[in-house]
Amino acid sequence: MTRLALFALVTSLAAAALAACDTPAQPTPAAAAGAGPSGRLSAEHESCGATTHCEGDLRCFAQVCQRPDRSVLGDYQAAVAARRREAGDLTGALDAYVEALKGYEADKLAVPADVDCAYGSALAAARADRERAELAARVLHRCVNSTPAASSLRAAALREIALLDEVGLDPAHVARPQAADLYLTRAPARPKSESLAVTVAAEPPPTAKGWPDVQAAIASARPALVACWEAQFAATKATTLAVTMPMRAKYKVDPLYPDDGGKWVTGIDGKPEAAAGEADRCVQTAVTAAIKGVKPNGEWAANVTVTVK
DSSP, X not given: OOHHHHHHHHHHHHHXXXXXXXXXXXXXXXXXXXXXXXXXXXXXXXXXXXXXXXXXXXXXXXXXXXXXXXXXXXXXXXXXXXXXXXXXXXXXXXXXXXXXXXXXXXXTOOOOHXXXXXXXXXXXXXXXXXXXXXXXXXXXXXXXXXXXXTOHHHHHHHHHHHHGXXXXXXXXXXXXXXXXXXSOOSOOOOOOGGGOOEEEEEESOOOSTTHHHXXXXXXXXHHHHHHHHHHHHHHHOOSOXXXXXXXXXXEEEOTTOGGGXXXXXXXXXXXXXXXXXXXXXXXXXXXXXXXXXXXXXXXXXXXXXXXXX
């Protein structure tokens, strides 16, 4: 075979091979704009590689589609709330979240899911209060409905909602897209008394050497405190009993006999308020009896919270 004939054969075979190949598909307008293979742009809280991947006016921040229209004052109050909760000030955190919602309302902007979810989480932490537990379910349900199925916000919200099972949440309400009139419509499961734990915390934490002895004495009053819990559960079905009371240890001198010296006194600071509920009075009585024999060692003052759950 001559060189010319060989070249002609190779050329014809190459042409045949090229003809057998598929023609590369032309990109669709949506794909060219950055959409995924399905042609759908990412919704809020879904992943993205660039802003062109996000629908509407959403922007791509940290590989997540997020809205740029945020209330500065609303987000500031949400940040204050987060810091207060980290510091153990749950009531202060809830107050700040309410202010955050007001900030968004004043700016005529919808509350973002991340603020709503954080607010619902704080409310769930205060589930011993039935009114707050009911509101927690409503806010967290809203959070679940406004976040994508695989998002971390939605997963975290569902974990928080699960906490409300102990206070009577009916999960059927959460499974529906529309808000329920009431969420806590099921009788809460009664925990076994032997599984209840007693914790004692103080704010600010006392540095006096005698505080650990006081803390241990209160914790040792578990039988009396569990009885307080049982009475509250029978009346309210709340599975957590938390009572905060001002306490102090101080050296007291009798003004009538100052020369006789004084004595150390540890106890609840002031008289229990007449408006205090039965559970509060029950816990205060148990605490007073428990610390009666404790020898003070140093002066301190704090808000002491006794929790049974």
